Amino acid sequence: MTSLSAGSAAPERADGSGALAGLLRLTDGALAFGAASHTRACALLLLIGLACFLPGLASLQPMDRDEPRFAQASKQMLETGDLVDIRFQAEARHKKPVGIYWAQAAAVAAGEALGVPQARTRIGLYRIPSLLGALAAILLTYWAALAFLGRRGALLAAALFGACIMLSAEARLAKTDALLTACSVAAFGALARAWLGRARLERPRGPASLNTALIFWTGLALGILVKGPMVPLFAGLAALVLALREGSARWLLDLRPRLGLVLTLLVVLPWFLAIAWKSGGAFFGEAVGHDMLGKVGTGAEKHWGPPGAYAVAFFATFWPGAAFAVLALPFAWARRREDAVALLIAWIVPMWLIFEAVPTKLPHYVLPLMPAVAILTVLALTRGGLDPRRAGARWVAGLVVLIPAGLTIGLSLAAWRLDHALPLAALPLLLASCALAAFSWSAFTRRAGEGALALGVAASVLLSGAVFGLTQPVLASLKVSPRLAALRDALPCVSPQVASLGYREPSLVFTIGTDLAMLNSGEEAAAFLRQGGCRLVLVEDRFAAAFAAAQGGRTIAPAGRVDGFNINGGKPVGVSAYAALPGSTP
Known part of the structure; x- marks a missing residue:
């Protein structure tokens, strides 16, 4: 087998190394083709x-906090037509130059031109x-x-x-x-x-x-x-x-x-x-x-x-x-x-x-x-x-197995704990990634260094598909802001005004809209609902008592609730939604 490194001959057939030899031939063929x-x-x-x-x-949901800040600022460039100033809602975002915002705004504008529905709220375009x-x-x-x-x-x-x-x-x-x-x-x-x-x-x-x-x-x-x-x-x-x-x-x-x-x-x-x-x-x-x-x-x-x-x-x-x-x-x-x-x-x-x-x-x-x-x-x-013969080299190379093995165990535990589900569709790819990583380590120990690196690349390709394509959608608890936006979309009225008390993540601004009002007290939330029209206020649990006290003894049933896990804060979060519809008394 042609290889980059001297001494990288095909491994001997022993203890399952026949499979390794086959994989090394495949990687060698792929590299020769390329x-x-x-x-x-x-x-x-x-x-x-x-x-x-x-x-x-x-x-993948907008990942707090930096990503939705960039995307929201780019969205506001499209909304205002101002391609010079950079803003997140009313706040000037004077942290980075304009290059990324122009690129994102152009991508979204292209999506709109191609007819992508609701292009400005689709994080994938950004x-x-x-x-x-x-x-x-x-x-x-x-x-x-x-x-x-x-x-x-x-x-x-x-x-x-x-x-x-x-x-x-x-x-x-x-x-x-x-x-x-x-x-x-x-x-x-x-x-x-x-x-x-x-x-x-x-x-x-x-x-x-x-x-x-x-x-x-x-x-x-x-x-x-x-x-x-x-x-x-x-x-x-x-x-x-x-x-x-x-x-x-x-x-x-x-x-x-x-x-x-x-x-x-x-x-x-x-x-x-x-x-x-x-x-x-x-x-x-x-x-x-x-x-x-x-x-x-x-x-x-x-x-x-x-x-x-x-x-x-x-x-x-x-x-x-x-x-x-x-x-x-x-x-x-x-x-x-x-x-x-x-x-x-x-x-x-x-x-x-x-x-x-x-x-x-x-x-x-x-x-x-x-x-x-x-x-x-x-x-x-x-x-x-x-050189795998160097002292400790085989042990260091063995670390290549830890990441896919750790993610397989960790993501399974997280999915079960947070959503009482297992990423069953992803498990075959996760396990295959672990196996390829193990073969990568085995190839290195047999002095097939080029094959070891190539098998590591193959393990990463499978791991990306398993984690981001198949496991991530199962973790609904992490998608707090998109689920809150879905509560807004389920209201029987057009273009409701939305405010949030307590939950202030930038992803919520991106998914709800630039005019999302950020409130500071239960009194403000109660007053927001009483202003009439179609309105929705989102109240995080730690402000629930203050919001209830501001109702003056009246009881308002929530229009919906989202329980999840805030990645940015690293803590569970619960948010209740309260609606006021046209003609109703909040």
Whole structure:
């Protein structure tokens, strides 16, 4: 069997290893097919990405709190026609630049043009930019990896990144991070070509060099529109480390900095000038002073974490490649003076250390570093750096089984405890994913490293379908806001006015509508119902007594009730709905 790594011959037939040998032949055939041409490689990577990302894209409820905030702000752009200012209801949302909102608004507008019913309340449409960003990130990882590896190795590295849990999650969330990662890996791939092709500076630059420069600056400019300074920070810090190592920054001229600066200003300056004028400069004070610097100084929005938190979470967020990536660390250290390895280290390590030092920690912050981690892992494989004979290597590789096994048990217990149901339709895929992960570990122990990584990718494809496509719909208790919106839709009147007391999640604003009133007391809720017309007030249980007291001794029967589990708060939640219909006395 042709393989990337030496000593990766087919395993001996023993203790069920005949099945493993068959699986390794299948993975070898798939890699050989994909590596036959760039077109086949890209097609195979797109299939892997779609299989990982599409399940649950439309059916997963808006995930509090960030996702519905982004989606609601994009919806309000369509409602108002204001494509400059960013607002969540009446509140200015001056945290991130406008790129993601424009992309989401365009996706929803396209859905409306195609006749999608109630397009503006369909969260799946707002997720399309994230889906496209994640797919682009996979293809760009393949392009970046070609600077380090042959076509087969680049294909495997891109597939390993595409299968990682964190990218799978971000691909189906209407947020910035999938698009940010695509922009980052574009800049990384271009920087790699400039660094590894430094000798070209002695020859006239050709079209390839110009194309590389354009990709770099386009990724940088779009990244600024999506998430401010993050892509420049990723690329700039890596370039600084490499320039210090080289003792010169002359190699960066291959990226055409003068042309790039002009291109970047043309892309980003118009909106930044417009928002500065419209907000009176408040956008920059909020985005830089509060959002960015606030996360540096403290654990913003209760997302504090100690140093080392990302290293621990890495075993889950970069599954199925995490265990193998850890095994590549000795190789990276031993070869750190080689140009290719030095570049990968410069991209990963400095930013990783910064993220570990910053008090505010969210798992997706390190996602733009993971394409380089995947490339480093496969590079170690091609150089014989993933050796199961190394002390402890087999135990570390065995961690690949923990995530699918843990999710199979954990999701089954959660579904039974919360909804008294089991994800029976998902269990075959969950168990198959566990089995493929076990085969992945077994392949590694038999020195079939390429097959181990490929089987891990296959396990991830099955796991995504099982978790997001088949298990998630069973967990009705997690869909609190959509079920409350269904109570509104069941009222026998058109366009009811809705208010909420206690339950204030952004997902409720997105599903109910921009004009949802947020109340602060039982008296306000009672007064809201008495204003006449068709009205619905949602009262969380902890405010039920205050609402009842405000009725002045009258008893109002609820029009419906939703009991569930609030993911954001991590607690059970109960909400009763009280209706006032035209002609009735509340």
